Amino acid sequence: MALTTDGIGFRGRRARHAATPMVGSGAATPSSAQPGDATARGGRRRWGARYASRLLLTDLAALILAGIVVHTEPLPTIGAGETLVATGLPYAATTVVLAVVWLLALNVFGSRDPRFCGYGAAEYKRIINATFAVFGFAAIMSYLFKLELSRGYLLVMLPVGLAALLVSRYVWRRWLHRVRDAGEYQSKVLAVGNLATVTELVQELKRTPRAGYQVIGVCLHQSRRAVDADGGPVLAVDGVPVVGDFDDIVDVVRSTGADSVAVTSSAAFGPTSVRKLSWALEDTDAELILAPALTNIAGPRIHTQPVDGLPLIHVDRPTYHGANRLLKKAFDVVGASLLITLFSPILIGVAVAIKLTSRGPVFFRQERVGINGEIFRMIKFRSMVTDAESQLQALRVEQQDAGNNVLFKMKNDPRVTSVGRIIRRYSIDELPQLFNVVKGDMSLVGPRPPLKAEVDLYEDEARLRLLVKPGMTGLWQVSGRSNLSWDDSVRLDVFYVENWSITGDLVIMFKTVKAVMTGSGAF
Helix, strand or coil, X not given: CEEEECCEEEECCCCCCCCCCCCCCCCCCHHHHCCCCCCCCCHHHHHHHHHHHHHHHHHHHHHHHHHHHHHHCCECCECCCCECCCCCCEHHHHHHHHHHHHHHHHHHCCCCCCCCCCCCCHHHHHHHHHHHHHHHHHHHHHHHCCCCCCHHHHHHHHHHHHHHHHHHHHHHHHHHHXXXXXXXXXXXXXXXXXXXXXXXXXXXXXXXXXXXXXXXXXXXXXXXXXXXXXXXXXXXXXXEEEEECHHHHHHHHHHHCCCEEEEECCCCCCHHHHHHHHHHCCCCCCEEEEECCCCCCCHHHEEEEEECCEEEEEECCCCCCCHHHHHHHHHHHHHHHHHHHHHHHHHHHHHHHHHHHCCCCCEEEEEEECHHHCEEEEEEECCECCCHHHHHHHHHHHCCCCCCCCCCCCCCCCCECHHHHHHHHCCHHHCCHHHHHHHCCCEEECCCCCCHHHHHCXXXXXXXXXXXXXXXXXXXXXXXXXXXXXXXXXXXXXXXXXXXXXXXXXXXXXXXXXXXXXXXXXX
């Protein structure tokens, strides 16, 4: 039986025949989209259940740790044999009951749902929400039933338990990232839509493998007629095989064991088609994902409001002015002042090392372009020979920077001094920029400070970088540093400009510490 609407048919649960191969088109059949064990149905259900059970065990261990701490920490209102006044229940038993309720709440709030584990902030938010819900409930019960639950007990149990849960989940996330980088614990996705929107979806998911989505096939609208830039038939989209048309979706899901069907924005696949497809997928274990034409927009800026069955997606405007900017300025000045004090021994030591090992000044000053195109002098420790600029053009001719026609980056740059190689590897040469931050020319976090020659080559999108102050670190710093292409640098900086927040800045600074300590992507 086929479900048909808008000229699109979906083969239903009683379909007798597989999707018809596109003879003469050269496109792959559904069976050819199987990557390794892709034919096994319910892939995410199996690995998701294993992963959730491991999380349950470590959640339990985290709460046991919190219980041990709360009963060994000397609290004036809790003795070894103290009990709750109304029930006579020992505090040890109270801890057991609280831990069980806490574990249940973590499950109810979906903190172990594989869709939210391993990427983004949703997993951590659900843990925090579940934790405060449990303790809010405990406080209300204590008040209503006169349990006289010690506030000291709650003040220790809450932060210790929450911290232990978050740390254990972070450790698991790091493990999940490693196995996903190796191609495991991925949700198999079938991408559906027209050529342009599907191409963008495939590229975005390939760019972030740690999100856990592996596109195994593509169903295009009128795929037999789709042509590439050279006028030939479209056999694959960014390396992912085209396996059928819209009416082949359900059969492809069955034959490949796809976990999800991601439908991109397409005039040919309207709301009625989406609703019919959700019914057709009922017995396949595959979930339906809608991928709207919204890219490079952070989750906190997106809000969904259903209106009579119509989901309206609200996108908050980027915030460049007002209270948020004042808060960021205060964060920069206070943070930079503290860091100058903290790193003052290193600043002095590096200055002495540069002066003793090479001729020339300790600092290197260079004009850079700041907010709204204003020019300022950025200060760094000198890491190159004094005539480095005069050698630049010869090096540009000698070695072209592949994938980066604006910035010049070169591994084993002969202009770098012996001390310079060390301080550049760990970004110590950039510490004097803290004075630029205090002065107000830069921020702790922001886009990379560009040269005027680079800005002259900017296209319209790249100029969005100038709407905020440049930063000592940023998404570019924690996403590859010197290994990034020009396009990736622009994409990351524009994403930051449109989605920045104080919380995001703190996350980037935390990741910067790791990137700097490992020296990854620096040369």
